[in-house]
Amino acid sequence: MTPCPTCGRELGPHARFCGSCGTPVAQQPQPQQPLPPEPQTIPQPTQYPPPVQSRHSAPRSLLLPIVAGVAVLALATTGVVVFLLPRSTSEAQPPATTSSAPTTTTTFTTTVTTTTETTTTTTPRPPTESDLQEQARADHDTVETLVGQWVPQISSKKPGLVVNGVQFGYPEIMADYQSLKARFPQAVLLNSNDYTNFSGKDFWVTVQATTFGTADEANAWCDQQGFATDDCYASRLMHTGGPAGNSKTR
Numbered sequence: 001m002t003p004c005p006t007c008g009r010e011l012g013p014h015a016r017f018c019g020s021c022g023t024p025v026a027q028q029p030q031p032q033q034p035l036p037p038e039p040q041t042i043p044q045p046t047q048y049p050p051p052v053q054s055r056h057s058a059p060r061s062l063l064l065p066i067v068a069g070v071a072v073l074a075l076a077t078t079g080v081v082v083f084l085l086p087r088s089t090s091e092a093q094p095p096a097t098t099s100s101a102p103t104t105t106t107t108f109t110t111t112v113t114t115t116t117e118t119t120t121t122t123t124p125r126p127p128t129e130s131d132l133q134e135q136a137r138a139d140h141d142t143v144e145t146l147v148g149q150w151v152p153q154i155s156s157k158k159p160g161l162v163v164n165g166v167q168f169g170y171p172e173i174m175a176d177y178q179s180l181k182a183r184f185p186q187a188v189l190l191n192s193n194d195y196t197n198f199s200g201k202d203f204w205v206t207v208q209a210t211t212f213g214t215a216d217e218a219n220a221w222c223d224q225q226g227f228a229t230d231d232c233y234a235s236r237l238m239h240t241g242g243p244a245g246n247s248k249t250r
Contacts, residue, residue, distance in 0.1 A: 127174035132189070132204055135177065139188035142209055146237050147195075150218045153235035153247075154180055154187065154227065155206040173204050180206050184225075190237075197238040197246035207235065215248035222250060 002011050004018035004025065017024045157163070157173045166172065180187045186209040192198035198205070212218040215234035222232035229250050236246040 126171040128170050131174055132170060132177075133191075135174075135189045136191055136204075139190065142188050143190045143207075143237070146207065146209060146211060147239060148236065149211040150213070150215050150234050150236050151211055152208040152218050152221050152232055153205060154184070154208055154222075154232045156192070156200075156203045158200070158203045177204070177206050184208055186210060195237050195239065196241055197236060197243055199243040207237075219248065219250045 002013070002015075002025070003009065004011055004021060004023055006023040007018060007021040009018055009020045011018060011025055015025050155176055157168045157176055159169050159173070161168045168176070177187070177189050187206050188209050190205050190207065192203040192205055193201055208221070210221065212221065212234070215236070218234035219232075222234075225232065233250050234248045238246055
């Protein structure tokens with residue numbers, strides 16, 4: 001029993017306040033009774049039935065050597081197989097044959113020929129009297145077909161002659177002939193010393209190799225070509241006689 005802390009009255013074990021003075025009573029914890037320990041189970045060893053001994057089983061003293069012999073034989077067999085396997089594999093494969101294709105080496109020899117061209121610049125020499133003579137010889141046969149007939153005389157030059165302010169020499173005479181030849185392809189060159197109808201000597205004369213029946217017809221051709229009066233007139237080539245009657249001016 002527990003007394004009331006205020007009035008001392010005995011209180012019941014489960015009273016929450018005093019029934020006399022009404023003082024609340026604090027609850028006292030009740031001591032817990034210890035639980036009885038659980039019984040422990042001790043495991044029991046498993047019981048196996050005793051092995052049955054065969055009536056024909058060999059004693060252990062004989063089994064050990066037999067097992068050891070079998071193991072040694074197995075190891076030896078394995079070694080032989082391992083040793084022979086690479087050899088049999090290598091013998092089964094045919095040896096690799098290396099074939100070398102024939103190699104043909106062609107050597108080309110290139111010959112380089114260097115040609116050095118030498119350019120020689122030559123200054124053309126001016127025409128000389130020999131060049132005029134050579135041209136007259138080339139035209140001689142044509143000139144001979146004109147003898148005794150009227151032809152237009154289109155030029156007459158000699159070295160030292162001055163015409164229109166130009167003094168003629170052999171180069172100028174050759175240039176004058178070539179210029180007329182380019183204009184009149186039938187023009188031919190002759191020397192006045194070879195024919196008697198010319199009064200002057202050493203003249204290089206150019207005539208048109210076209211014959212006419214009269215002097216007037218020859219002069220008409222000069223008019224048609226636009227020559228000046230003194231540059232073209234009728235002339236008749238002769239090997240006999242003289243100048244008289246063998247020329248007619250315009």
